[in-house]
Amino acid sequence: MRTVDxxxxxxxxxxxxxxxxxxxxxxxxxxxxxRHPAVGRESSSRAxxxxxxxxxTAPNIAFSLHSLTEFERLERETATLGxxxxxxxxxxxxxxxxxxxxxxxxxxxxxxxxxxxxxxxxVLQIAPFLRPDGLRAGTIHRRDGFLDPHGLVSAFADDLRxxxxxxxxxxxxxxxxxxGGRFAVATSAGDVSAERVVDAAGADxxxxxxxxxxxxxxxxxRRNLAFVQAAPGPLIPMCVDLDTGVLVRRDPGGGYVLAYxxxxxxxxxxxxxDPTFLPKxxxxxxxxxxxxxxxxxxxRQCWAxxxxxTPDHHAVIxxxxxxxxxxxxxxxxxxxxxxxxxxxxxxxxxVTHGACTTFDLHPLRPSRFxxxxxxxxxxxx
Numbered sequence: 001m002r003t004v005d006x007x008x009x010x011x012x013x014x015x016x017x018x019x020x021x022x023x024x025x026x027x028x029x030x031x032x033x034x035r036h037p038a039v040g041r042e043s044s045s046r047a048x049x050x051x052x053x054x055x056x057t058a059p060n061i062a063f064s065l066h067s068l069t070e071f072e073r074l075e076r077e078t079a080t081l082g083x084x085x086x087x088x089x090x091x092x093x094x095x096x097x098x099x100x101x102x103x104x105x106x107x108x109x110x111x112x113x114x115x116x117x118x119x120x121x122x123v124l125q126i127a128p129f130l131r132p133d134g135l136r137a138g139t140i141h142r143r144d145g146f147l148d149p150h151g152l153v154s155a156f157a158d159d160l161r162x163x164x165x166x167x168x169x170x171x172x173x174x175x176x177x178x179x180g181g182r183f184a185v186a187t188s189a190g191d192v193s194a195e196r197v198v199d200a201a202g203a204d205x206x207x208x209x210x211x212x213x214x215x216x217x218x219x220x221x222r223r224n225l226a227f228v229q230a231a232p233g234p235l236i237p238m239c240v241d242l243d244t245g246v247l248v249r250r251d252p253g254g255g256y257v258l259a260y261x262x263x264x265x266x267x268x269x270x271x272x273x274d275p276t277f278l279p280k281x282x283x284x285x286x287x288x289x290x291x292x293x294x295x296x297x298x299x300r301q302c303w304a305x306x307x308x309x310t311p312d313h314h315a316v317i318x319x320x321x322x323x324x325x326x327x328x329x330x331x332x333x334x335x336x337x338x339x340x341x342x343x344x345x346x347x348x349x350x351v352t353h354g355a356c357t358t359f360d361l362h363p364l365r366p367s368r369f370x371x372x373x374x375x376x377x378x379x380x381x
Contacts, residue, residue, distance in 0.1 A: 002166075005029040006351060007185050007194035009173055009208055010330075011039035013149070013337050015200035016156035016167075017344030018329055023163045025348040030165050031194075033187055035172035040153030043202050043336060046271070046305025048225055048247070048259055050238055051338040052088040052144040053113045056104045056378040059314060059363045060335065061111045063342035066358065068143050070341035075147075080155050082148035084252065089237035091123050091130070091138030091288070097242050098136045104379065105139045115141045127239055130288045146238055146249060149337055156340075173201075176211040183325060198327045198347060203269075203306040205316075205330030212323045216316065217369050218331040219267035220306040224277040227301040228256045228292060240381055244284040247381055248292065256292065260284060261334075261381060267309070273302045307333045312374035315339065317346050317356075317364045327351065328366050333380060 005027055008019045011034025019032045036042070051071060053064035075083040092098055108115040116139060123138035124130060160167060171189035176197065178184075185192040201208045203220035210216070232254035239248045247259040260281045265274065278297060286293035310316060310331040317329050329347050332339055342359065349356040363375055 001191040003193045004031045006196045007192050008032045008198045010200035012044040013340040017340040018347045021344035021348035025352045032167045033171045034169045043305045047149045047337045049146040063339040066342040081151045085145040086235050087140045087142040087237040088144035089140045090240045092242040093134040131290050196325045200329045203308045214323050218308050221309045224304045226258045226297050228295045230255045241288040244287045246284050273304045309333050313377040313380050320366045
C-alpha cells in the first residue's frame with residue numbers, strides 16, 4: 001500500500017493543477033489517481049479550449065483573472081499551450097440581451113476586467129462577417145481567447161513529473177474508507193493510504209464522493225462541437241451569439257469550430273454526438289454567421305464531451321463537516337480548463353493553511369446546496 005499525504009482523484013486539468021499547486025506549496029507526498037491509461041482523457045480532451053473573464057458572478061471572474069495570468073506566464077515560459085488571446089466577442093440583438101450584457105460588463109469592470117462596451121458598428125468593425133440585421137451591442141475582453149487542451153494537460157503533467165510526483169494511471173478508484181484518521185483508497189492498480197483525498201473526478205465526482213456518503217450534486221451533461229473545413233486564415237475572436245447560443249472560432253490550422261449547448265439536453269453519460277445537434281445548429285447558425293449557413297459538416301468531424309454541472313453553474317470547492325479530510329474540487333461545467341490554475345491554488349491553500357486567502361470560496365462551499373444559498377452563473381455557453 002502506498003502511503004501519501006494527499007491522493008488526488010482525477011487526472012484531468014483540474015486534478016493535475018491541484019497536484020501541481022500542492023507540490024508548489026510544499027506538500028511533497030502527493031499521488032494522482034487516474035482511471036484511464038493516460039491523463040486528460042475525459043472532458044479535458046474534448047474541450048473547446050476557451051478562456052474568458054466575461055462571467056456574471058464574482059467567484060468566476062476572480063478565478064478567470066488568476067488563471068489568465070498563469071496561462072500568460074506559462075505561454076511565455078513554455079510556448080506549449082497554444083494560447084491565442086483573440087478575445088471573446090459577445091453580442092446580442094435583443095433589448096433584454098443588451099441589458100444583461102451591460103450589467104455583466106459593469107460587474108466585470110468593477111472587479112478589474114477590462115471589458116469594452118461595443119456599439120453595433122464597433123462589433124461589426126471587429127467581426128465584419130456577422131449579419132448586421134438588428135444587432136444592438138456587444139462586449140469584448142481582449143485577454144480572453146483559447147488554448148490547446150492537450151498542451152495544458154501536458155504542461156501540468158510535465159511539471160509534476162519533474163517534481164517527482166507520481167501520476168498513477170489505469171488506477172480506477174473502487175472504494176474509499178476513512179479509518180484511524182486516514183483514508184484507505186482502493187484502486188485497480190493497488191491501494192493507497194492518504195491523510196487527505198481530493199475529489200477532482202470531473203463528471204464522476206458525485207460517484208466518488210458517494211463512496212463516503214457525501215451527496216454531491218454534480219451531473220454530467222453532454223455538449224457537442226463541430227468542425228467546418230476551410231482554408232487557413234487570420235484568427236478571429238471567439239464569437240458568441242447570445243441570442244442563439246451559437247459559438248464560432250477559427251482553428252489555427254484552418255477551418256472553424258462551432259458549438260451550441262442545448263439547454264434542454266438532459267443529464268447523462270452518453271458522449272456520442274447528439275443526433276439532433278447538427279439540425280439544431282443549422283437552424284441557428286445563420287442568425288449571425290451567414291458565411292457558415294449551409295456549410296457542409298462531416299458528422300465524423302463532430303465530437304461531444306461532458307460538462308460536470310451543478311445547479312448554480314459554479315464549482316464546488318471545500319470540505320464538509322460530515323467528511324473531514326475529503327476536499328471537493330469539482331463541478332466546473334464547461335469552465336474547468338479555463339479555471340484550473342485558480343482551482344489548484346484554492347485547494348493548495350485549503351490543505352496547507354486550512355483556509356483560502358486568494359479567493360473567497362464561501363459561494364463555492366459544498367454546504368450551499370443544503371443551505372439553499374445559490375447564486376447562479378448566467379454566462380454558460
